[in-house]
Amino acid sequence: MDKDEILERVCEVVSDVLGVNLQDITPDSRFVEDLGAESIQSIELVAAFEEEFDIELDEEAALQVQTVGKAVDFVADAIERQSAQ
Amino acid sequence: MRIVMFEDADFGRLYPLTYLRPVFELRCGAYSLRRKLQAKFPDSVLHLEMRDALSRVAPEICPDCLLNHQDRLKPDDDILLVNGGAILTAPAQKYAERETVATAPTGEFVWAYLKRETVKKLSAVSARSLASLAARNLPSQNAQDLLIRFPWDLITQNASQIKSDFREFYRPQAEVKLDPRVAVWGEPTNLCVGKGAEIQPWTFIDCREGPVIIESGAIVRAHSSIQGPAFIGEKSYLHEACIREGTSIGPVCRVGGEVEESIIHGYSNKYHTGFLGHSYVCEWVNLGANTVNSDLKNDYTSVSVYLDGQPTDTGSTKVGAFIGDHTKTSIGTLLNTGAVVGIMCNLIAGASVLPKYIPSFCWYLEGRISKGLGLGAALDTARAAMARRGVELTDAMTELIKYTEELTRPDKMEKVKRDRKRAFR
Numbered sequence: 303m304d305k306d307e308i309l310e311r312v313c314e315v316v317s318d319v320l321g322v323n324l325q326d327i328t329p330d331s332r333f334v335e336d337l338g339a340e341s342i343q344s345i346e347l348v349a350a351f352e353e354e355f356d357i358e359l360d361e362e363a364a365l366q367v368q369t370v371g372k373a374v375d376f377v378a379d380a381i382e383r384q385s386a387q
Numbered sequence: 388m389r390i391v392m393f394e395d396a397d398f399g400r401l402y403p404l405t406y407l408r409p410v411f412e413l414r415c416g417a418y419s420l421r422r423k424l425q426a427k428f429p430d431s432v433l434h435l436e437m438r439d440a441l442s443r444v445a446p447e448i449c450p451d452c453l454l455n456h457q458d459r460l461k462p463d464d465d466i467l468l469v470n471g472g473a474i475l476t477a478p479a480q481k482y483a484e485r486e487t488v489a490t491a492p493t494g495e496f497v498w499a500y501l502k503r504e505t506v507k508k509l510s511a512v513s514a515r516s517l518a519s520l521a522a523r524n525l526p527s528q529n530a531q532d533l534l535i536r537f538p539w540d541l542i543t544q545n546a547s548q549i550k551s552d553f554r555e556f557y558r559p560q561a562e563v564k565l566d567p568r569v570a571v572w573g574e575p576t577n578l579c580v581g582k583g584a585e586i587q588p589w590t591f592i593d594c595r596e597g598p599v600i601i602e603s604g605a606i607v608r609a610h611s612s613i614q615g616p617a618f619i620g621e622k623s624y625l626h627e628a629c630i631r632e633g634t635s636i637g638p639v640c641r642v643g644g645e646v647e648e649s650i651i652h653g654y655s656n657k658y659h660t661g662f663l664g665h666s667y668v669c670e671w672v673n674l675g676a677n678t679v680n681s682d683l684k685n686d687y688t689s690v691s692v693y694l695d696g697q698p699t700d701t702g703s704t705k706v707g708a709f710i711g712d713h714t715k716t717s718i719g720t721l722l723n724t725g726a727v728v729g730i731m732c733n734l735i736a737g738a739s740v741l742p743k744y745i746p747s748f749c750w751y752l753e754g755r756i757s758k759g760l761g762l763g764a765a766l767d768t769a770r771a772a773m774a775r776r777g778v779e780l781t782d783a784m785t786e787l788i789k790y791t792e793e794l795t796r797p798d799k800m801e802k803v804k805r806d807r808k809r810a811f812r
Contacts, residue, residue, distance in 0.1 A: 342735070342752060342753070345750065345752060345757060345758075345759060345760065346752070346753060346757075348758070349757050349758070349803075349807050349810070349811070350811050352807060353807045353808065353810075353811040354811070358800075360761070361758045361759065361760060361761040362760070362761040362762075362763050362764065365760060365761075
């Protein structure tokens with residue numbers, strides 16, 4: 303899965319969970335400041351990414367991710383690691 | 388005679404109450420099972436044997452005790468071997484009349500009196516194996532004592548144990564000096580108030596049906612009511628609380644609202660309105676305002692409780708919740724009848740009652756079980772909560788919590804994945 307596809311799917315998940323328009327989400331969008339994610343929604347986002355990509359994320363590390371772009375990198379790393387196992 | 392109290396192989400039946408403490412440290416009545424045994428045999432040396440996972444933290448839980456000591460089975464003395472879940476009810480001398488093994492009606496080992504020659508002959512490496520060998524080799528009798536087999540047994544026995552502990556541990560006070568605006572109904576000798584306890588005006592204490600014990604440093608604020616038998620531990624505060632019969636509140640708790648036939652182990656808060664009934668709450672729990680648990684089904688049928696992931700019929704219609712250490716509930720949380728909540732959970736109220744079983748280290752959020760913020764954040768919260776009461780989260784306890792997280796992770800992840808699939812399908 304390439305990063306463009308991951309980005310597209312991450313944005314869809316973010317739009318769904320946070321109730322934000324897809325066109326308002328960019329790789330530079332910050333979850334809290336730009337997209338209005340509250341702490342409970344951040345936990346929901348992590349769970350939604352896990353289900354979307356069939357991966358398990360380290361929740362403490364995942365909750366440190368601040369932008370959509372960084373989330374794409376984080377998910378891509380997790381997919382690669384877990385595919386190799 | 389030496390006394391050896393040990394955890395048998397069934398300590399897991401008492402989860403989540405025994406993740407962070409040995410079975411014999413559970414509270415029933417005013418005191419722990421261990422303390423009751425010590426009081427019955429004050430002149431005997433007591434040895435305690437527990438699972439290895441608890442050995443580093445045990446000195447913090449049972450200070451001044453002999454723990455997993457290498458000499459506990461030394462055949463230089465007769466031994467009274469006692470199951471850690473046992474409450475011995477006969478006079479002390481009855482237990483050393485003759486060599487015998489006493490078992491529960493369900494077959495579990497309760498206690499055995501073994502002469503030193505028998506201890507030498509059986510040559511066991513642990514108290515648990517000694518019990519097993521004794522049961523196979525010695526004459527047995529039916530135990531007339533109590534054995535705590537399941538979490539709800541603690542609640543069932545609590546009222547009678549408060550009465551029994553009152554007789555055992557407390558002497559009638561010649562005169563309890565109270566503010567004249569405090570109302571006491573029943574025999575004054577059924578009320579015991581410790582040094583420095585404060586009972587504010589317009590408190591009502593009903594000790595007609597059983598004793599009320601208020602330990603030193605406790606504060607009972609105005610408009611509280613306490614119906615005996617009841618035990619209020621050291622430095623606990625009641626804030627306009629309605630404490631009903633059969634309730635034990637351990638030390639340093641903050642309690643308001645209604646509590647009935649429940650045990651709050653210690654260092655926990657249920658400060659505001661809400662109902663807690665027929666429940667056992669471990670340490671460092673915070674029940675948010677308007678947290679309510681059900682202890683009776685609407686169809687009056689017997690309550691089932693999840694043990695080891697399986698629903699188990701309690702045979703009782705009145706069963707509440709069993710809440711592990713360091714768990715927190717949000718405002719307005721509704722706990723189902725017979726709910727089991729593991730340790731270090733964070734429950735955020737939803738639109739309806741929560742599931743009956745929530746594994747340890749889980750969050751309950753938006754109607755499903757989730758991983759939440761993770762172990763690191765949970766430990767930070769534990770540290771902060773304990774610091775508010777001047778208690779340190781030690782390295783030994785941190786290690787035990789981490790061990791428990793690993794132990795319970797498969798169960799947690801099974802429920803997390805199941806609920807996640809349902810939520811994001």
